[in-house]
Amino acid sequence: MSLSAHQSARAGKDEWLTPPDILAALGPFDLDPCAPVVRPWPTAAQHFTILDNGLVRAWHGRVWLNPPFGRAAATWMRRMVEHGNGIALLPARTETEMFYETVWFAADAVLFLQGRPHFHHVDGKRASFNSGAPICLIAYGVANVAALSRSNLGHVVPVLRRTAA
Numbered sequence: 001m002s003l004s005a006h007q008s009a010r011a012g013k014d015e016w017l018t019p020p021d022i023l024a025a026l027g028p029f030d031l032d033p034c035a036p037v038v039r040p041w042p043t044a045a046q047h048f049t050i051l052d053n054g055l056v057r058a059w060h061g062r063v064w065l066n067p068p069f070g071r072a073a074a075t076w077m078r079r080m081v082e083h084g085n086g087i088a089l090l091p092a093r094t095e096t097e098m099f100y101e102t103v104w105f106a107a108d109a110v111l112f113l114q115g116r117p118h119f120h121h122v123d124g125k126r127a128s129f130n131s132g133a134p135i136c137l138i139a140y141g142v143a144n145v146a147a148l149s150r151s152n153l154g155h156v157v158p159v160l161r162r163t164a165a
């Protein structure tokens with residue numbers, strides 16, 4: 001499958017699940033505010049699904065966020081910035097308005113994953129193709145920066161500049 005087909009495959013469907021080895025390397029989370037209704041494994045101690053609408057619920061504790069794709073992602077990322085405790089997963093489109101607003105001007109560190117992960121289907125099966133794009137993990141809060149550093153999942157870059165030019 002071509003690179004562009006990989007990207008549209010990921011973009012066209014919301015139910016691509018985080019590889020469990022990535023979650024295991026980051027330690028336990030208190031809340032996943034956007035989890036599948038039927039899931040093959042827990043991603044946190046508590047999950048909100050589309051049936052709860054995780055965007056309108058109160059978030060608590062250490063949050064794991066792999067947001068729905070497309071324009072909605074910015075709304076989820078703004079909510080993460082407001083919450084300030086957790087780790088988010090995004091394609092590393094580091095030049096975009098959303099990335100500047102919610103990462104370069106608001107996060108504490110970014111880990112660029114080594115290699116391209118294979119996301120999973122809701123039945124737990126690993127996709128036969130990889131993400132088709134570089135993926136990064138974004139830490140909010142010092143404990144989550146430490147978790148990225150310990151994870152050994154890739155290269156960690158601290159975010160030093162927190163205000164717009």
Ligand SMILES: C[S@@+](CC[C@H](N)C(=O)[O-])C[C@H]1O[C@@H](n2cnc3c(N)ncnc32)[C@H](O)[C@@H]1O
Nearest residue numbers: 014017018034035036048049050053054066068
């Ligand atoms: C990219 S998947 C990530 C799933 C899971 N958090 C993980 O990391 O493996 C995004 C998930 O968000 C869910 N979702 C979409 N809109 C939602 C909403 N308003 N509230 C809660 N979950 C939602 C989708 O059903 C999908 O399971």
